[in-house]
Amino acid sequence: MDPLAFLAGAAAAAGVCAALPLYVRARRAERLADRLSEELAVERHAACHDPLTGLPNRRAFYQRGAALVGDPAVHPLVAVVLDVDGFKQINDMFGHSAGDEVLVTTARRLAEYAGSGLVARLGGDEFAGLLARRHDSPEEQADRLAEALAAPMPLGGQVVTVSVSVGLVPVEPDAHLADAVHRADAAMYRTKGTRRRPHLAGYTAFTQHQHVVHASLRLGKPRLPAEKESFPRPTTAT
Structure with a gap:
């Protein structure tokens, strides 16, 4: 070698x-x-981001929203604030896991409706958004959004319709986002004030059923056989 x-x-x-x-x-x-x-x-x-729904949280909404409001290219815009009607009662009667399911479903439907718009969960059952303004009035656009979010959903072993109250106001290019959200929030509470009770089709009969059972338990009375129980048919509350 x-x-x-x-x-x-x-x-x-x-x-x-x-x-x-x-x-x-x-x-x-x-x-x-x-x-x-x-x-x-x-x-x-x-x-x-909100850990439950995956939507942007309050902090992200105001950061991203301020940039959108200040960009003339994305106008005209509307600010939206909404919450779930009777959410506390949903938690009380169906449990918190069912309440979480309502929030997740509402968030998904809101994001689908918004498309390229910005939507967020502000906290609890309250959501907000910046959406493209349409040709109809803010009231009509708010009604359409409420209808889109109120589709039936399975809950507590039955299908119910959970309604939302929506406030929607136009946003000008030089507006402050916080002011627009405040006005939308006020509009949402005005809408909620016109409702006599939450719109929960299928939920009313269930709660009445539970109240009868709970009262029987408190009085020490046996529950009636199923064939003798009589409860109202689920109705659409207005």
Whole structure:
């Protein structure tokens, strides 16, 4: 064997052995950097999104919304505030998991209705949005949105229709977002004030049924056989 070739091969092998630990450390560093980047992205997403519905949260809504209001290219806009009618009663009668389901369904329907618009969960059962203004009046647009969100949904072993109260006002390019949201919130409460009771088709009969059962338990009376129980048919409350 040529001594020079042997020495060259040995030197190359030694170089590879020396470089291998550096390569391993570099790969470890890359994997660590990727993991930290993913964790940072998750933390950033969590900081500006609602964990239950996945919608932007209050902080993100005001940050992104202010930029939208200040951009003349996206106008005309309307500000929307809405909440779920009778949400406390839903939690009381069906349980908090059912209440969460109502919020998730409402959020999904609101996002679908908004399309490219901005929608968010402000907290509790309250949602907000910045949507494209349509040709009809704000009242008519609010009614259409309420109808879109009020489609029947399964809840507590039955199908019910959970209504929402919507407030909607036009937003001018030089408006302050907080002022627009405040006006939409006031409009929403005016709408809610015109309702005699929450619109919960299928829910009214269920609550009356529960009240009868609870009263029987308090008085120590046995529950009536199913064939003798008589409860109102589910009706659409207005």
